[in-house]
Amino acid sequence: MKTHWPSIVAPVVALLSVPAFSQIDLIAAATPIGMRIVASVALIAVLFAAISAAVHHAEEIAHRVGEPYGTLILTIAVTVIEVALIATSMVGDHPKPALARDTVFAVIMIVCNGLVGLCIVLGGLRYREQGFRAKGVAAYLIVLMPLSVLTLILPNFTTPVGPIYSVAQLTFVGIAVLALYFVFLFIQTIQHRDYFADLSDQDSPIGSAAFDRRMMTNLGMLLVALIAVILLSKQFALLAEAVTAAADAPEGMVGIAVALLILMPEGVAAVRAARSNRLQQSLNLALGSSLATIGLTIPVIAAVSIFTKQNLLLGLEGKDMVLLVLTLIVAALTFGTGRTNILSGFVHLVLFATYVFLTLLP
Template sequence: MSAHGPMPRSAWIFPALAVLLFAGATALGYTFTPTAAGLVFAAVLLVILFGTVFAAVHHAEVIAERIGEPYGTLLLTLAVTIIEVALIATIMLGEKAVPTLARDTVFAVVMIVCNGLVGICILAGGLRYREQDVQVTGSNLYLSVLTVLATITLILPNYTLTTPGPIYSAGQLGFVSVVTILLYGVFLYTQTIRHRDYFVSGTTGATDEGAHASNRTLLLSAILLLVSLLAVVLLAKKFSLVVDAGAALIGAPPAFAGILVALLILLPESVAAVGAARKNDLQKSINLALGSSLATIGLTIPAVAVAAFALDKQLVLGLNAQEIVLLVLTFVLSMLTFGTGRTNILFGLVHLVVFAVFLFLVFVP
């Protein structure tokens, strides 16, 4: 969906369908079961849910372009974070306890974005333009903050002594949550105000100042954004039941649910990132990709930590040794990829190979 031009029909049809689906399922007292009718319901639910997430991101983009930075970036980030936290919290609070879901989702987001999405963008741009440029300084800032956030939230819990295993104590989790939000907030200030030039490609064309939405479109987008977010939150419980049943049906590992949530959240921005790479604006692709990873860790982990504390749920954050190796490999590879400021198809292929290894090891550990 584009934020410019007339509002696409899908931007209001999917939120309306999501509300109707929830109202109908609730009124009829429908409970998902893995039968033929249940599979039809699951397919309809997934299509409507994906469409509603796209609609929410579209309306957030319309409002973001009108209100400007840094509030526009904050709005986009908060919209995606609300959806992600709703899905994670709902599945964690389901009949089957999933204390590792937040960890699995965050790890899946990092691997999908930093290897899968970055690889596709670099490969697509390289096939069309041979080489593309990115801002080395901006990429280094992304990777430095992302490395610290990932380390203190996904690796360090394995090595603390207050509580055994890959779990933070309540005090440690509170401290890490505050530090995470603070670091992400300073990064956002750096990106949108202090050093905006670090994150803008020299080849990016001037924006069309007359393309802003009208007051009527802005008001409509604000209302539909709230409806879309509410609809996703309401359907999150139904989605969790489908995920549980689907995972049991195919014998998928626990990390499968985290990958599904990550794919649902990342799909709209992934489409925009690949489109930007094909238009020779790889810098925008990197901003969307790495920005999604930062927002996931910087805001989702603290939000889920608060929910887990309030509801007295255990939150497992530490990765296993195999996943730590993949995470470290991803960061080292990313530093090499963006370190020269120029990319080609080989960089993209290497990232996709690491992503393929990640997916393979999820099912064949």
Template sequence: MSRSPNALPYWTLILPPLAWLVLGVSGFADGHPLVLAIVALALAGAVFAAVHHAEVVAHRIGEPFGTLVLAIAVTIIEVALIVSVMLSAGAEKSGLARDTVFAAVMIVCNGIVGTCLLVGGLRHGEQDFRVSGANTALTVLAALAILTLVMPNYLSAAPGPVLSTSQLAFAGVTSLALYGVFVFIQTVRHRDYFLSGEAPQDESVHAEVPGTRTTFTSAIALVVCLVAVVLLAKRLSPAVERAVEAAGAPEAVVGIVIAALVLLPEGVAATRAAHANRLQTSLNLALGSALASIGLTIPTVAAVFVWNDMPLALGIGGMETVLLSLTLLVSTLTLATGRTTILQGAVHLVLFAAYLFLSVTH
């Protein structure tokens, strides 16, 4: 974050329009290896610019509202991307929402959380956080994940890993309701659960609060960056699909890549917070992203598919169910004491590596 509250670094203002320029130009030479490499670089630049602007906005509005900015903004755009791809491809992509949401949960709970715990533990030894807030988020996450990703496999109203129209509507309404209650708890009723009691070793936290003009500029730039991230990711997705098909990997790998690209801003922001000894902020970002991914994606996709009378596959397979159950169990143990070390980070990263390996080879 810039040291001056009224001055943003030039690179954070140059990269967003540059990303859009690359997006526009790349349409004239779509599929060329050099163009794809430039698109990937523009995507990375937009991600880092988005993280910076999100931190400016978060510093102005304070915690825990700040951690909601990036999570909800990215998830809304992620939903738009998923819905647009699924509607254009029809029944062929009926499982894309499931694959992407499951990938988001695994990336967040194992990849991002594991990286944060490892990075924070290597620099600070032990790190503290509020058990009440973390457990609240994990409780809602477990309920949403099991009800939407596992339960469809054990119902008989519709064949296969799908829900009937009434069940799909119920899943969408309950997911949105649970997420809404969580946001109310996080921001109003029990806001203190998600506030760190430790003094962070990060000078940007103690810097002067950004002015109104700077905050407004960052808010606009954040939206511009996030839309560019998703559109650039969509531009890369055909190449990713071709590579996945050429490698003979399962189609679910496409969902993993989409989720990873969209979650890059949250991952970078959460890791930076852990490195600055702000583990509470890291967990708020990570778990909040996973909750938003399910709580907003499932209701929106459910509404679209019920309206268009299209099939929507939600139930995950046996291997994925085992990995999800193990992830929730390990996460419960990790967040049980309020203190973490590099060991917990290593365990989550091993689970993440197992998820990636098994997703490609099973």
């Protein structure tokens, strides 16, 4: 197999560019506007190239180790990027206590409505109906529902004051969320891994990877790419905030921008799988992202919040709670039969459009 040189070069270039970007203030008025524009475009290009390279190497590793470990590796790689983007913003000069909530909610809405809806519609237009393993998707949903409520709805109804958990409450919720996610991983990777295999692969054994030179290269480049993205994430978060403020857009758009950046390469992989009539793989990527977003991001962000003694605003506003609950109900109905068509996909796309519209015009 030929070496995919862009995926080798991109992480190295991104890592080497970190010192240059750290010397340029992308939002300071004293920085010439031309330099700010060029640097901003370059930052986004370098970030996207590094993220794409990370996903490529994760997919290469996934191909070697087989399902369900394949999509799990890709999901965790993307979640590491998300945690870095949120954590670096929380400990900056201008803390953003609502960024974690906005980003986690944005990921759930983008994945469970936008990405899932697009995959179902594209697959339905091509194949009329597509099948998946209902037991596997049910496992995702039965964990996603309590995780969503514990982290995004329940904080509004706690004492002494919501939508912020006390230190004790935040500690308990962080541990509970992490425990739920690890139990899910046990089900996915050990006890019932057949629930998450693609329907066309039901007789295929789980892959095993030989740690040869190519495998080690993929692992090394994945690590380099993730480190580069983590180091560049703070600059991107500042840029997204500045653009949102300049456009007089709601603060929730920052969370959408961050979520779109980290989900774009993974979304491409999910859409490609759906168009190849591998809907189960698409759902593993999409729903797995939602679970990892809450199950891994919230505990880490909670720990950062407690350690830095900064408030972590988690509870959603009323309209967002309604959208979240409606999304979970529709998802349960969509995936209850083991078959999908364009109607259910279109419903999810309408919910996603509603979310974006109400974020812009609350």
